[in-house]
Amino acid sequence: MTDERTLADLLARATELADDVQPPVADLLRRGRRRRSQRTGARAISVAAIAIIAVAAPQAVRTLDHHGQPPGPVALLPGLIPSGSPPAASGPTGAQIAGFRWSELPSAPLHTTQPATVAWAGNELLALGGPVNGRPSPDGAAFEPATGRWHQIAPAPAGVKLGFATSVWTGSQFFVTDLRSSCQGSSQGKSPSACGPLAGLYDPATNRWSTTAVPRSLQDFGPMTATWTGSDVVLAGVSSHYRLKVAAYDPAANRWQLITPTLPAGHSPAYATVAATARQLIVWVMWQHTRSLHNGFSIRSGIDVFALSGNGTWRDMTGRWLQHQTMSTPTVTSSGLLVSPGEIWCGDYCSPPPAIDPGYFTRPDGWHRTDVPVSPVDAAFPAYIWTGDAIIEASGPITEHTTTGLSIRPARLVVLDQAASRWRTLPAPPTRFFFAAPPVWTGTELLLLTYHDHLYALRG
Amino acid sequence: MARDAEFAEFVSARYRALVRTGLAMTGDSGRAEDLAQSALIRTYLAWGRLHGPGNAEGYARRTLIRLALRERQRRWTGEISAERVPEHGPLTATGPPDPDIAIDVRRALAALPAGQRAVLVLRYLDDQSEAETAQALGISAGTVKSRAARGLASLRRAGLLEREGERRD
Numbered sequence: 049m050t051d052e053r054t055l056a057d058l059l060a061r062a063t064e065l066a067d068d069v070q071p072p073v074a075d076l077l078r079r080g081r082r083r084r085s086q087r088t089g090a091r092a093i094s095v096a097a098i099a100i101i102a103v104a105a106p107q108a109v110r111t112l113d114h115h116g117q118p119p120g121p122v123a124l125l126p127g128l129i130p131s132g133s134p135p136a137a138s139g140p141t142g143a144q145i146a147g148f149r150w151s152e153l154p155s156a157p158l159h160t161t162q163p164a165t166v167a168w169a170g171n172e173l174l175a176l177g178g179p180v181n182g183r184p185s186p187d188g189a190a191f192e193p194a195t196g197r198w199h200q201i202a203p204a205p206a207g208v209k210l211g212f213a214t215s216v217w218t219g220s221q222f223f224v225t226d227l228r229s230s231c232q233g234s235s236q237g238k239s240p241s242a243c244g245p246l247a248g249l250y251d252p253a254t255n256r257w258s259t260t261a262v263p264r265s266l267q268d269f270g271p272m273t274a275t276w277t278g279s280d281v282v283l284a285g286v287s288s289h290y291r292l293k294v295a296a297y298d299p300a301a302n303r304w305q306l307i308t309p310t311l312p313a314g315h316s317p318a319y320a321t322v323a324a325t326a327r328q329l330i331v332w333v334m335w336q337h338t339r340s341l342h343n344g345f346s347i348r349s350g351i352d353v354f355a356l357s358g359n360g361t362w363r364d365m366t367g368r369w370l371q372h373q374t375m376s377t378p379t380v381t382s383s384g385l386l387v388s389p390g391e392i393w394c395g396d397y398c399s400p401p402p403a404i405d406p407g408y409f410t411r412p413d414g415w416h417r418t419d420v421p422v423s424p425v426d427a428a429f430p431a432y433i434w435t436g437d438a439i440i441e442a443s444g445p446i447t448e449h450t451t452t453g454l455s456i457r458p459a460r461l462v463v464l465d466q467a468a469s470r471w472r473t474l475p476a477p478p479t480r481f482f483f484a485a486p487p488v489w490t491g492t493e494l495l496l497l498t499y500h501d502h503l504y505a506l507r508g
Numbered sequence: 509m510a511r512d513a514e515f516a517e518f519v520s521a522r523y524r525a526l527v528r529t530g531l532a533m534t535g536d537s538g539r540a541e542d543l544a545q546s547a548l549i550r551t552y553l554a555w556g557r558l559h560g561p562g563n564a565e566g567y568a569r570r571t572l573i574r575l576a577l578r579e580r581q582r583r584w585t586g587e588i589s590a591e592r593v594p595e596h597g598p599l600t601a602t603g604p605p606d607p608d609i610a611i612d613v614r615r616a617l618a619a620l621p622a623g624q625r626a627v628l629v630l631r632y633l634d635d636q637s638e639a640e641t642a643q644a645l646g647i648s649a650g651t652v653k654s655r656a657a658r659g660l661a662s663l664r665r666a667g668l669l670e671r672e673g674e675r676r677d
Binding site for chain 1: 516519523529537609610614631669
């Protein structure tokens with residue numbers, strides 16, 4: 049049997065579907081008709097909008113009601129732009145963390161393979177959602193290091209999907225939403241009433257959820273990133289129609305505001321991420337531009353950077369920002385923005401060589417960059433965890449190709465001793481399970497939740 | 509309406525095949541269904557200019573692949589969900605049924621660059637020609653060949669394509 053036929057046979061076997069995967073014909077027709085009518089309406093609206101825009105000055109900021117209708121322009125929501133000081137260095141040093149040891153803690157009472165969302169909520173670890181018997185679960189649990197115990201929390205309300213959740217801790221509530229599957233879930237259990245989209249806010253103090261309707265213009269989004277500015281949750285993402293959207297939600301006023309910056313002509317957005325520094329909100333947009341030529345295609349790509357300051361206008365901050373390195377959400381630290389290592393960014397249809405650029409610190413005033421030393425862990429996508437004074441780099445157990453087949457490489461963690469400017473090896477977690485999420489730093493210790501709900505702590 | 513009737517028939521016939529393509533691209537059945545449905549809704553919107561199910565099939569498949577490429581979420585571990593850790597040792601396409609073969613194949617595919625994965629899925633799961641694959645991905649036939657060769661070489665190095673005859677030896 050040739051390699052091609054062997055692969056065809058393997059692919060056929062690996063993609064066998066259960067009998068209950070059936071075409072949701074009626075639902076697709078209903079959604080298709082609705083999208084078609086929306087598109088027809090949008091064409092008429094755009095003609096009118098062009099006329100209006102030609103008369104009125106373009107506004108950088110618009111508010112949205114919960115039906116997605118853009119009313120007139122308003123002033124920037126007060127307090128949206130942070131005005132505090134950057135976080136001060138705190139916590140144990142890298143040298144101290146290098147002496148920490150692992151402890152096994154009680155397992156999470158979730159009965160899922162992998163929770164959908166894991167986050168540190170001030171004084172407890174929250175783990176929500178995940179598949180249970182093949183179905184998405186609304187259940188959640190919280191672990192308090194102070195008591196060493198888990199407790200169940202109120203399940204997420206119907207309509208708050210957790211499958212591909214975007215979440216952020218606001219200081220008192222846990223904001224979570226899943227805009228991707230809100231109206232595009234699997235064929236099972238779908239109904240218009242469950243189609244949302246809703247965002248949920250969980251308050252650990254009362255063990256209660258509240259919900260807010262997400263503007264319709266934010267539906268149909270891919271992975272979004274979220275940040276908390278001190279008054280607003282800000283979401284940034286790119287829709288399946290290659291449209292950038294940046295939105296702010298003020299939980300106190302239960303108000304959404306669309307604050308999307310305008311991209312340069314020809315820049316088609318692919319991914320976006322957002323971070324709030326002490327003085328401004330910064331959005332990074334990975335873009336690409338594909339042009340057909342008579343003998344093939346031409347692809348350009350890069351990263352646009354915009355900053356929203358207190359006067360409510362976006363400023364193009366791209367400047368010297370590195371254009372060829374992918375990026376995840378930077379961490380705001382006392383030493384500037386910490387950017388994790390990334391691969392080469394050359395557009396979605398490009399297969400770059402497997403090279404990883406190092407992580408680095410940078411500041412908005414010129415984007416001067418200070419590289420973080422390359423760690424001894426040869427991980428393709430390491431996660432940086434900022435402790436307040438040190439960087440922990442974590443690489444979970446991964447499957448590797450070897451000459452004898454696939455094998456498991458154990459998890460590896462290292463910590464950067466900034467004083468000595470060198471990485472120190474941390475003890476390996478006592479588990480072969482994959483990590484359910486990047487480890488979480490609590491301020492004094494590192495918590496690690498793995499598949500099948502096992503919990504470990506690296507503590508001094 | 510004729511459009512709706514034709515589309516309903518098309519969905520009934522092709523839905524599972526599209527989900528399988530999505531599953532090979534993402535390794536996740538839920539995301540695969542999301543992708544198939546997103547691609548089908550776009551196909552519905554474009555139905556008038558596709559002039560029939562023959563063109564619609566290529567359009568839906570092309571849309572699904574492009575959505576999958578764009579939707580790649582940079583999960584920090586680069587891993588896909590699995591109920592258990594796979595055992596060590598080479599994998600084979602023949603021999604007694606292996607309940608973990610699906611997980612192993614999806615993991616091996618997930619380790620490939622997205623462009624190579626798309627080429628292998630279109631060529632060897634969807635049985636598309638080099639020209640059709642090139643058109644679907646917006647690349648040249650030469651690039652299809654080189655990506656397929658590189659992808660096969662990677663899978664061979666991983667032991668995924670070990671041949672039955674060699675294994676017996």
